[in-house]
Amino acid sequence: MERHFFQELENLKMTILNMAALTQRAMEDATNAYLERDEELAQSVIDGDRQVNELEVEVDQYTLRLLALEQPMARDLRTIIGTAKISNELERIADQAVNISQRSIFLCKFPPLERIPEMEQLIEVSLSMVRRAIECMANADVKAAYEIGRMDDRADQYTLQVLQSLVEYMAESTPIEENRKINTRRSIQTIIISRCLERVSDLATNIGEHVAFISEGINIKHQMTDSRS
Numbered sequence: 478m479e480r481h482f483f484q485e486l487e488n489l490k491m492t493i494l495n496m497a498a499l500t501q502r503a504m505e506d507a508t509n510a511y512l513e514r515d516e517e518l519a520q521s522v523i524d525g526d527r528q529v530n531e532l533e534v535e536v537d538q539y540t541l542r543l544l545a546l547e548q549p550m551a552r553d554l555r556t557i558i559g560t561a562k563i564s565n566e567l568e569r570i571a572d573q574a575v576n577i578s579q580r581s582i583f584l585c586k587f588p589p590l591e592r593i594p595e596m597e598q599l600i601e602v603s604l605s606m607v608r609r610a611i612e613c614m615a616n617a618d619v620k621a622a623y624e625i626g627r628m629d630d631r632a633d634q635y636t637l638q639v640l641q642s643l644v645e646y647m648a649e650s651t652p653i654e655e656n657r658k659i660n661t662r663r664s665i666q667t668i669i670i671s672r673c674l675e676r677v678s679d680l681a682t683n684i685g686e687h688v689a690f691i692s693e694g695i696n697i698k699h700q701m702t703d704s705r706s
Contacts, residue, residue, distance in 0.1 A: 482547045486556065489539040493560050493567075496532040497611045500567045503529065503574035504607050504677065508600045511581040511670060514589060519578035529571040536564040552691075559691035563614060566680045566687070570607060573673040573680075580666045580673075587663055593642055596671060599635035602628060603674040606681035613685050617692045622685030632678035639671040 503522050510519035540561045543549060549557055584590075606628050613621040643664040686698050 482543070482549070482553075485539060485543055485547075486553065489536065489543065489557065489560055492532055492535050492539065493564055494615060496529060496536065496564060496567050497614065499525070499529050499532065500571045500574070501607055501611055503571050504604060507574040507577040507581070508604060508674075510578055511584070512597070512600070514581070514585050516582050516585045519581045519585075522578040523575050526571055526575050529568055533564050533568045536561060552694075555691045555694055559687045562687045563684050566683045570677050570680050573677050576673045577670050580670050583666050584663060587659055590646075590663055590667060593639060593667070595635045595638040595642060596667070599632060599639060599671060599674050602632045602635060603677045603681075606632065606678050610681040610684040610688075613688050617688060619689045619692050622689045625685040626682050629678050629682045632675055636671050636675040640668055643668055 503525060506518055507522045509515065510522065540557055543557050606625055609621055609625050609628075612618065613625065647661050647664050686696070689695055
């Protein structure tokens with residue numbers, strides 16, 4: 478029975494790592510599709526979301542079996558519960574990648590907006606947080622979890638700056654009604670993308686918190702909030 482338990486636990490860990498790799502790739506492809514105005518790449522992210530969803534179901538199945546049949550304790554119990562929570566965060570990140578891709582396909586139908594440096598910085602920070610969160614999970618690195626939490630403030634700041642830039646752009650937009658409508662629609666879709674990226678940053682922070690719970694049985698959520706205040 479003990480050998481079976483550890484084999485199932487190992488299968489659970491391998492499944493979540495596979496899910497994490499697919500999620501990271503989805504975010505990288507989605508943001509590249511936006512930056513490069515690549516409709517085909519964006520569509521591939523949308524089509525590939527099914528794989529992430531299927532792996533989330535696998536994680537749920539492993540979790541239920543391990544909890545129902547093995548009655549794990551201490552670190553093993555935290556690993557099972559924490560991994561189930563991480564799976565949910567990864568699935569939600571992949572959903573945001575789909576949202577970004579859908580908005581990018583819409584934007585490809587119109588001329589590009591002027592370059593928004595804050596959006597590029599937001600993409601860089603959000604992707605870095607996702608990558609670090611996955612490394613944090615793979616290495617059980619609690620120190621990295623705190624670093625991810627501190628990066629979230631930068632993501633929030635860039636999101637606000639993108640919003641401010643695009644609101645100003647819409648306010649100063651040409652008075653010609655047809656152009657104003659197009660500019661407004663492009664700006665709103667871009668703002669939605671920035672909010673998706675901000676949400677991804679929050680979800681990456683959550684993964685770091687779950688890693689701390691698995692590794693040390695601690696809740697660092699409020700500790701990170703206090704350290705940023």
